[in-house]
Amino acid sequence: MPDLQWVEVEPLPHVNGDLLPVLESVDSLQRAWQEVVQANDPAFQEARRRSLRRHAIETGIIERLYEVDWGVTEALVAEGITADAVARADDGTVSEDVLALIRSQYEALQFLAESARDGRDVSVSLIRELHQALAREQKTYTATDQLGRRFEARLHHGQWKTEKNHVTRPDGSLLEYTPPEHVAAQMDRLIELYRETEGVHPIVRAAWLHHRFVRIHPFEDGNGRVARCLTLLNLLRCDLAPLVVDRRERDRYLRSLDRANEGDLRPLVRFFAELEIVALRSELERPVETTSEVVAGGALSVLEAGVARFRALQSETGAQERAEQVGRLANDVHTRISLWLTDMSKRIENLVGEISAHSIVSLQEAAPPDSRARFWGRQVVQTARSVDFFVNRHDGVWWQRLRIHALGQELRYLVFVQKVGRGETGVLALTVYAELMGDEAGDDTRQEAETVLISTPTESVTWTYSDTADTRWQDVTELLDTTLAAALHRFVSALG
Structure with a gap:
């Protein structure tokens, strides 16, 4: 493959009609989701917390920042990001440093959700804040000097890069990101063009923003994590669920991004649409929450609460x-x-x-x-x-x-x-x-x-x-x- 030189941010291209069925499926599932999910329902709130915990864990695994066994991941998602949850899992361990990084990423996602509820939209200042929050516990990143030697460099939180951070693709070709001297102008242009996409389907809009941000790569490290956060903000503002790119989908995710690098955004749009369907479907789970008061009431109290919940579900309107x-x-x-x-x-x-x-x-x-x-x-x-x-x-x-x-x-x-x-x-x-x-x-x-x-x-x-x-x-x-x-x-x- 030839080298891909850096390019200025361009407006959202026309995305052809073969994506229409999967986007319509997202819209249809969103309507069904809205019929049965209430945002103030404690069970929904717990389902949303689980989604954000999963995202917080997987976003670092995607970037190879750490490894967390699947069983430990499930324990952290279900119980919370704590050392006690790790200890109760069947397999694997997680260091306190990794837990601290995951917690900071989870807190950044909570900040993001609050921003969406407050009506805050994507902006340069929000992007800087997100990077600071996501990478708060990350002190260094792996850099490469002019002789190709790798070393640990200090990570400057919330600041644009001052050195080139191009990457070599698996086939040996070079993928150039925006040079440091052009980052500020290109980020301003990105936000300007993003605001012109108002009214475009949120999945298409999120995919375009995600890819164009990654192509700028404005920070020294953490760009992928910020890009996935921007996708979530876009979706949450449109009353959609926070999708998760997990380790099983990493290869397809990277292939879709590379296709977008070559000018075809459709694979990334389809990928995000399918993950959004998964996210909406997951939040229909509405996990059962048993309060300490119910448990303290004994076995029959727990059973009575469960029966009452079942009857309520069966009698829901429609x-x-x-x-x-x-x-x-x-x-x-x-x-x-x-x-x-x-x-x-x-x-x-x-x-x-x-x-x-x-x-x-x-x-x-x-x-x-x-x-x-x-x-x-x-x-x-x-x-x-x-x-x-x-x-x-x-x-x-x-x-x-x-x-x-x-x-x-x-x-x-x-x-x-x-x-x-x-x-x-x-x-x-x-x-x-x-x-x-x-x-x-x-x-x-x-x-x-x-x-x-x-x-x-x-x-x-x-x-x-x-x-x-x-x-x-x-x-x-x-x-x-x-x-x-x-x-x-x-x-x-x-x-x-």
Whole structure:
């Protein structure tokens, strides 16, 4: 690839119509979210705190500032960013220095949320304040001298860079950021052009601002963290949820930014849109908060509070209508997935039959109110947690299982259509899971299945009760095709 020289900030380019379906999905989910989420609900406030904690942890992992094991991350998200939460986690440790850095990043996000509530918009002064808050606990950064030697330099909080900070891309080409002498003027121009984008879809606007800020790279270090904060501010001001770029999505995030460097903003817009769908879906979870007073009242007091909450969720305005509509939608999606998998299973059967005369390829499915709709409970919960939402299993889920058995190996590829959130939120999500089992002759002990595939946040599809099965069907077929290909690759690799 040729070197990319620095360029002056340019206005938001035209973004073509192939992004319209995913942006409409964001808008549809936002409307459903607004119907069931109340900003003053303590459960919503806790869900929002969890989102910000996750962002605070992952934003540093994306930048390779530190590593935090997944189990510790989940403990910090659920309980708070404390040493006690780390101590109660099953695996890993986190130093006090890293915890202090994560806390400062979390506090910066709280400041950001308050700024959004107060109606404060992006400005040069706010950007400087954000950098000061985010990097407060970071004293140095890794710099490179003129001879290419790396050393630890002092980080100047909230101040524009005074030295070039160009980077070498993975292919060896040079990516130039704005030279120090032009930073102040380019930042002023960025804010001017940003204000001219008023009225553009907030996801498109956020992606453009994010990329253009990164291309300036105005600070010595911490530019990615500030850019992701600016994205959140843009979304929060438009009553959207704070999306999180986590470690599983790092490679796609960087690829999308590089495509934007080359003039195509669409991959970054789509990436942010898909993460926003995940964020809105996650906040429908409304985690249960049990107060100390309720716990002190004993077991029956806790149960009574839970029953009261369940009744309140069931009696919410529009809950019954949402339940009926989302049930019909789930049945339609389930039927279409069944047809797709039936066709695929016949093709797989023909191919597998060429290598094993005793191969078995079968398809099984179930949907509510069938009692079998409650099968695969562990896998259902695992996939939901992997993409950060609570699955409502009250009536069961709509599932399909493709089973392939050949040459001592068995692959189970599972597709779930699940209700999202406690109560009848009117939201559905499709997730996938695959596991592999060997067939050890003479071994009659129970075998543990090996998980070979589980949905990541952007490997899922979401509908709201007002959608049709057609709404995101192209996304469904692409997801099924890519994940089944990945599962089959693991299966074929394990064959004798």
